[in-house]
Amino acid sequence: MPTPSEKGSRALLPGALLFAAAIGGFVLGGFCSYISFHFSNETPLSTEAETPLQSGKPDKVVARGRIEPKYGILSVGVPTPDRLRELRVKEGHTVKRGDLLAVLDSEAMRSLEQKLAIAQLHQARERLAAIKKNGEAQIRVAQERLKQIAELEPFERQMLRRRIELLKKQEKDAQKNAERYIAAGDTIAKQDIEKQDLALQQIQAELEDAQVQLEKFRKSTVLNRSMAQAQLEAAQAELEQGQSAISLKALDTQIQQAEERLKETKILAPSDGKILRLFVHEGELVGTRPILEMANVDQMIALTEVYESDIERVKLGQSATVASEIGHLFQGENVLHGEVIEIASIIGKAKVVPLDPLTAADKRVVEVKVALKPGREQAKRLADLIGHQVLVEIDAKPGPAKGPR
Numbered sequence: 001m002p003t004p005s006e007k008g009s010r011a012l013l014p015g016a017l018l019f020a021a022a023i024g025g026f027v028l029g030g031f032c033s034y035i036s037f038h039f040s041n042e043t044p045l046s047t048e049a050e051t052p053l054q055s056g057k058p059d060k061v062v063a064r065g066r067i068e069p070k071y072g073i074l075s076v077g078v079p080t081p082d083r084l085r086e087l088r089v090k091e092g093h094t095v096k097r098g099d100l101l102a103v104l105d106s107e108a109m110r111s112l113e114q115k116l117a118i119a120q121l122h123q124a125r126e127r128l129a130a131i132k133k134n135g136e137a138q139i140r141v142a143q144e145r146l147k148q149i150a151e152l153e154p155f156e157r158q159m160l161r162r163r164i165e166l167l168k169k170q171e172k173d174a175q176k177n178a179e180r181y182i183a184a185g186d187t188i189a190k191q192d193i194e195k196q197d198l199a200l201q202q203i204q205a206e207l208e209d210a211q212v213q214l215e216k217f218r219k220s221t222v223l224n225r226s227m228a229q230a231q232l233e234a235a236q237a238e239l240e241q242g243q244s245a246i247s248l249k250a251l252d253t254q255i256q257q258a259e260e261r262l263k264e265t266k267i268l269a270p271s272d273g274k275i276l277r278l279f280v281h282e283g284e285l286v287g288t289r290p291i292l293e294m295a296n297v298d299q300m301i302a303l304t305e306v307y308e309s310d311i312e313r314v315k316l317g318q319s320a321t322v323a324s325e326i327g328h329l330f331q332g333e334n335v336l337h338g339e340v341i342e343i344a345s346i347i348g349k350a351k352v353v354p355l356d357p358l359t360a361a362d363k364r365v366v367e368v369k370v371a372l373k374p375g376r377e378q379a380k381r382l383a384d385l386i387g388h389q390v391l392v393e394i395d396a397k398p399g400p401a402k403g404p405r
Contacts, residue, residue: 065304078104085282087278301370311343315396323393
């Protein structure tokens with residue numbers, strides 16, 4: 001059985017525990033009250049994107065947002081898988097449109113391909129010039145041959161005809177002399193008569209030969225003219241064939257293709273902007289993923305997520321104030337000012353996660369772009385705060401809208 005002292009200890013134990021629990025609850029409640037009071041005084045805007053009726057501000061629309069470049073963040077990649085040979089930029093660098101960002105390993109091979117294509121074009125032009133020169137020479141030879149036939153043929157024909165006429169006249173005279181010798185009878189020596197007959201026969205043979213030459217000349221002239229014309233046509237066809245075998249246009253296209261492939265090995269800045277992040281290092285293989293992200297930070301916006309219950313009161317041109325939820329950024333006199341420039345037409349789920357884990361994060365929102373109008377120092381700070389979460393308070397007082405929604 002327990003002793004009396006043990007019984008007394010057990011009786012006092014529940015009371016002590018009850019007293020300790022009461023003291024702990026009091027301390028915890030006081031601490032929570034201090035934290036709540038401290039943060040409510042430090043944050044200029046509501047920590048929750050309440051509706052205006054809940055926040056007691058019917059002329060304001062309060063929502064969360066994040067700092068973004070006006071024209072978004074650009075992901076720069078490569079058209080085909082390759083190896084990164086050289087990076088020309090670092091994070092934080094400011095670049096202009098067309099500046100060289102990186103060089104791929106295939107740049108040397110693509111450069112050789114371009115030089116080879118240019119050399120082939122030069123060689124083709126030289127061959128084409130030689131073919132043209134030779135073809136034009138052959139054409140001129142054939143044309144001169146035709147010209148020669150056309151100019152000399154009348155003279156040679158005329159010479160042959162005159163010879164034939166002369167031989168005919170000589171034949172006629174020789175025939176008369178032979179007849180006169182025969183008519184003289186015995187007064188002419190037989191030997192003279194035979195000579196006269198021989199002379200007549202010789203003239204007749206020459207006449208026959210001249211007539212044959214004339215006919216031969218006539219036929220050969222037609223044949224020579226036909227052959228010369230065929231040579232001319234052959235020379236022209238050969239020239240056309242030689243020229244068509246070498247396509248300068250195709251070679252020009254090859255050069256253009258080589259130049260485009262060479263351009264693909266040099267990654268250029270697509271716009272003015274700031275290098276935000278590098279994803280690869282020199283020597284790494286690159287392909288489907290981007291090699292870097294960049295953005296034009298000259299114009300910044302607050303991409304605000306307005307609850308669908310409040311969106312009807314948001315209009316283009318309304319003014320807004322933007323403050324940070326963390327630390328002293330854009331607080332008090334440094335609060336940012338802006339203007340509503342765009343209202344989306346799609347309702348979706350909130351992407352800006354509240355800092356308070358107990359706040360509902362599944363509410364439906366509409367994205368509203370608020371163009372920021374920072375001072376010089378604020379602009380420098382904003383460029384380093386892409387994605388920073390802010391609270392946006394839009395002046396939703398009734399009034400004429402500046403443009404269509």
